[in-house]
Amino acid sequence: MTGVITRATPVPSPGLPGRVRIYEVGPRDGLQNEQGVIPVEVKEEFVRRLLAAGLPVVEATSFVHPRWVPQLADAAELMGRLGDDGRDCPVLVPNERGLDRALELGLRHVAVFASATETFAAKNLNRTLETQLEMFAPTVERALAAGMDVRAYVSMCFGDPWEGPVAPEQVVEVGQRLLAMGATELSLGDTIGVGTAGHVTALVEAFTAAGTDVDRLALHFHDTYGQALSNVQAGLRAGVTTYDASAGGLGGCPYAQSATGNLATEDLVWLLDGLGIDHGVDLEALVATSAWMAQQLGRPSPSAVVRALAQSTS
Structure with missing residues (x-):
């Protein structure tokens, strides 16, 4: 076959941001729900390849108790292997x-993960909406005192599999309290992908x-119902310039079975390229990385762009 298109044609749309920051969550959110054991050296290479592809932020892992997320039990070892690069x-x-x-590892950026709903706070954190915030307060305070940057996630912002639709006012209440604690950025998550x-x-x-200043907001979409890219466009029109994404569309949530893969970073990059929005990511290197990781996991990548480009170059 000839004439294969490997780049989106830029056709700028008036009123959209000129640049977007992609917050890569593949190594943490993407791998936390894998069933098999992924060697730490594979995780290290994954992070290094993502950084080399030009992603400005790569969330590497989680220091959650191994009993709850055994796939990330090697967090300290991974960060030690990454050294200064991590x-x-x-x-x-x-x-x-x-x-x-x-703190022991000298890291500079941490994130906390809250819920917008009572049920998910109980299932994910064994807390109520109120006591989850009480738990985070000293963590955020100590991190800020140590000179760290703190990001806050809010999950179930668009819908909850147990409680149904979630009112925006409820999300705002939780989110603003996290920002008031000192979080510099708030990531609003469509954990089960029901948002439109x-x-x-x-x-x-x-x-x-x-x-709340729109510059302090980030959006985190799952593609369960195929709405992630449409939702990104709505976010762009609203002025949001930070988007979470996972290389190859990896991911899910171990405490919400209806949460399928994250928005694929490659699919996001293709959309941004088509809109003429800068992002600084090398799509070819990113696709190669996701194709490599798919081989490590023993299954095809869920990303439409990875599948299309990998096929066109094979």
Whole structure:
């Protein structure tokens, strides 16, 4: 076959941001739900290849107790192997014990993971909506005192498999309290992928109406119902410039079985290229990395762009 197109044709759309920051979550969110054991040396190469592909942020792992997420039990070893290259890679810390481990390794960026709903707070953290925030407060305070940057995630922002639709006001209440603690960025997660473009617009507008600067918001989509890229476009129109994505579309949530893969980083890059929006990522290197990781996992990549480009070059 001739004339294979390997790059999206840029056709800028008026009113959209000129540049987007991609927050890569593949090594943490992408791998946390894998069934088999992934060798730490594979994880190390995955992180290094993602960094080499130009991704500005690569979230490397989580210091959660191995009993809850056994796939990330090697977090300290991974960060030790990454050395100086991993100092600026964020890690998830569920509590002060996790923060202690990050501090011991000299890491500079941590994230906490909250829920917008009572049921998921109970299932994921064994806490209520209120007590989860009480748990995070000293963790965030100590991290800031140590000169760390703190990101906050809020899950179930668009819908909860146990509680159903989630009101934007409920998400805003949780999110603003995390920002008030000192989190510099708030990632709003569509954990089970039920959000649609209008819902994205309404949620962002609810935050800005409550006084939150749109620059402090990030969006985190799952593609369960095929809406992730449509939701990104709604976020772009609303002025959001940071998007979480997972190389190759890897990911899920161990505590929400309906949460399928994350928005694939390659699919996001293709969309941004088509809109003429800068991002700084080398798509060819990224596709090669995801194709390599798919081989390590023994299954094809869920990313449409990875499948298309890998086939066109094979």
